[in-house]
Amino acid sequence: MFFAVKLEVVVMPKRSVLDPQGVAVRNAVRELGLSNVGTVRVGKIIELEFAGEPDEAKLDEICRDLLCNQVIEDYRILAAAPK
């Protein structure tokens, strides 16, 4: 089966939530020489490959219910370049 459609769901912590990992990374980035760094947040990318275009409504539902915890995270869907 050839999976022609590749999507990326980017899940990031909400700005209002303290992201201690992001803080630690920001401090390290600053120490290593980029002193003008501001906020750093650490999230994740979930890469999904589909045989064809997935149903948009269903995909959103799955993002909201499974891939993202809406209490603490936001998500956005990106289309990756076709293979």
Added chain:
Amino acid sequence: MKIAVVRFPGSNCDQDCLRALTDGLGVRAEYVWHKETSVAGYDAVILPGGFSYGDYLRCGAIATFSPVMQSVIKAAQAGMPVFGICNGFQILCETGLLRGALIRNRSLLFLCQPVSLKLENNRTPFTRLSEEGTILSMPIAHGEGAYYADDQTLRELEEGGQVVFRYVDQHGQPTPEANPNGSRNNIAGICNPSGNVLGIMPHPDRSWDRRLGSEDGLQLFRSLVDTLLSVAA
């Protein structure tokens, strides 16, 4: 009376919870495998700690969708007492039975140590036998135990008396030093508005036997059993 202890792939504290009930209190408790579709026939449900599904995606995220949880959610909405401990608390938040979420410890390290908790609500099935203001000692053992809710939710929880346990120092004060993980408002455990669903990050299932250094956890299980018996009576 029969209490269900749900087992997910990756649950570690199922046996500890079971024994707290069977050995600690001599009551009937059974494992319910996550693939079961119903918890009817049980009088209460314990969601034990551990690393269900390896904590993949988010702690408790995948457990939420297991067949047994659909039944637990319905039962909880109908008033069945549901007790979520550690990973169990995380699952309860993921299902929406409890508000808020548990996020990574502020120190970014897993932390296992004894903590002092103040019991602030003795109107739930799990805390009826205790006095408000009692200070309990129990261990925590988690990497993602910092309770988070937005300002509005926090206000509602506090005003609604839904904060059941709070991290405090030996004088009963919720100081920053007493907060091991960065939980907002030093929150260690909350309940739903009707009080039948309780989530707690520390482990009463590891403090039910004086050999372990504290028996303070036993009171919570005893209170649950007492409630079930008085309801049945």
Added chain:
Amino acid sequence: MTPTLTPELIRQHGLSEEEFERIKSILGREPNFTELGVFSVMWSEHCSYKNTRRELRKFPTTGPKVLVKAGEENAGVIDIGDGWAVAFKMESHNHPSAVEPFQGAATGVGGIIRDIFTMGARPIFLLDSLRFGPVQGDSEPARQNRKLLRGVVAGIAHYGNCIGVPTIGGEVYFDESYNGNPLVNVFCLGILKRTEIARGAASGVGNAVFYVGSETGRDGLAGAAFASRDLTEESKADRPAVQVGDPFRGKLLLEACLELLTSGAVAGIQDMGAAGLTCSTCETASRGGTGVQIDLALVPKRETGMSPYEILLSESQERMLIIVRSGEEERVKEIFEKWDLPYSKVGVVTDDGFMRVLDKGSVEVEIPAKKLAEDAPIYEREVAVPPAPESIAVSDLPFHDPKESLLQLLEHPTIASKNWIFRQYDHTVRAGTVVPPGSDAAVFYVREADKYLAATTDCNHLYCRLDPREGAKIAVAEAARNLACSGAIPLAVTDNLNFGNPYRPENFWQLREAVEGLAEACRRFETPVTGGNVSLYNESPQGAIDPTPTVGMVGLIEDERWITRQYFRDEGDVIFLIGSIGDEIGGSLFLKTVYGKKAGRPPRLDFDRELALQKFVQIVIRTGIVKSAHDCSEGGLAVALAEACISGAQKIGAKITLPASNQRVDVLLFNESQSRIIVSVAGDGVEALQRQAAQMQVPLIQLGRVGGASLEIETATGTLSGPLDQLHETWYNSIALALSQQDL
């Protein structure tokens, strides 16, 4: 497609000409490329112990409580009474941890846990013995060491916590000899009924051979020089240099296997550890006196295009080989499916004694299993006695303020509190930890058996460097002493020998001396060695590590009331030193820390004196009069007293008067003479203690009383006054402070 066997290729597989000849005579022909790989891995030092087997045979391995002895199976098993038994073992993962500390340590934990449940035992606790180079300061080695420490601790925590086995004790040492060569020795113990010991033998001709667990990939193969395809940049990425563990899969495997074993469907079970499929196939056949035939086409794989060589040598984690009783295959599949574990029936038990591996119909490997598993050559390595260590005389050492020295020792990460480390380990899961990390030995309540077990790991590398034989004896003695202080009777030992390159005669001399010292001590303490591990080639350009024969010892506490901890409890309790005031500073941490020397003769161990001491402590603990017991080790009497004051939840001071002596005060305070224990008893227990000591002719010195807000030690030259807050602060936060440095 497969390379021809040139002398170069054979050499690169770690096989000598003689070994190749031996292979030819076993097979009656030349091996093919895949078979060469199989022999190379089975006859490697790691799998065959070819350089150390002769030495390891010196260990005492039998005893009335030994149910499975060393070398028989994956772990030894000891009877603990009432139908119950324990399986335990210690293993190292040193080199992988130097390369990738997190995964190296994590997979080390995963591996030892599998070794235990493969025996049919539920793993119930872990201990770890770790060694790193110094972690304080700004030097590059210190930064590296800190990264290693953080990674190793996080890795152990990651695997142990997720799989739900508590890490309840261990030790951590810091010394330059471990720069670049961390030691990660992990100990695991499991509980089982003595009638339910599982064996790793392929028994029952015709029985099915199943593979269960994670799919096979190219893990651990990056080092393999050859494969059936060219090494391009792309293919390099397919070969993780490091094995990555999956503790969630490990947990599923653990539960599934234990369920499988209680179902009675299993005839034999073996985990795939080092040399993966190769080792498990050949060893089960060898133990069973049978043969095993497998088909690689049936092995679950997560990569495409893997050659037979790669599949057989892969070190992918979390995989088991199960021999299933005929008629039980459905039962077995049911259990694997319940736990969502990949599985496949890969072969069958035969009666021809061969390890036979097929791939797509053709025979890739055909080797007599027993000869492969057992006929690795055994070598006798050369030894050479190294020059005697520098001797020291007290008169050559300028006198330093003892208070300053005490603070220096308490601050030394080897002595300092390890709380930064053990708070990352879940040490409370399984609701059995009675004495958590921080005391002489860990104590665990095994609920199913209603028994209390105590366990400890010990090895003082300074002693071992200066006199490996004496150091090894002391490692055993100290472990037994720690167990005695906790109220336990020692039962048995697992050893993890960590040494340098065995081809250097001086290193091998150290190993032989250590083994003989260990063996003698185990005989005297009646603690047979049930199994263990050898790790060699622990070297950097600076040279080999200090010889480190780590001892893991398990004991039984028969009555809950005998459980004893190391810290003082109540004001007014009387403090005694059992043993002599001592005077040996050779190899002491005091000499190393204050004077920068690793010199002198380490303290002597007198077995009779030590055995009498331990017997005495056991007897008086049972009378109920002992409120705390703590042995003197690194840092001597002063450090032991300080620890007894500050290591409990409630700090409490002590007022001590040293007996008159013509020894220098610092020697009295910090010497590390052996066979010494500090006990505290309530006032009304003093007479009984003294009577018992007189009766057994055990030296007893009354030192003082518990109480106050400081440790006061009155000496001939003045009073050493240590406020508890100061001592505690120095000791408690030292490691956290060192690690608060951000190292990028």
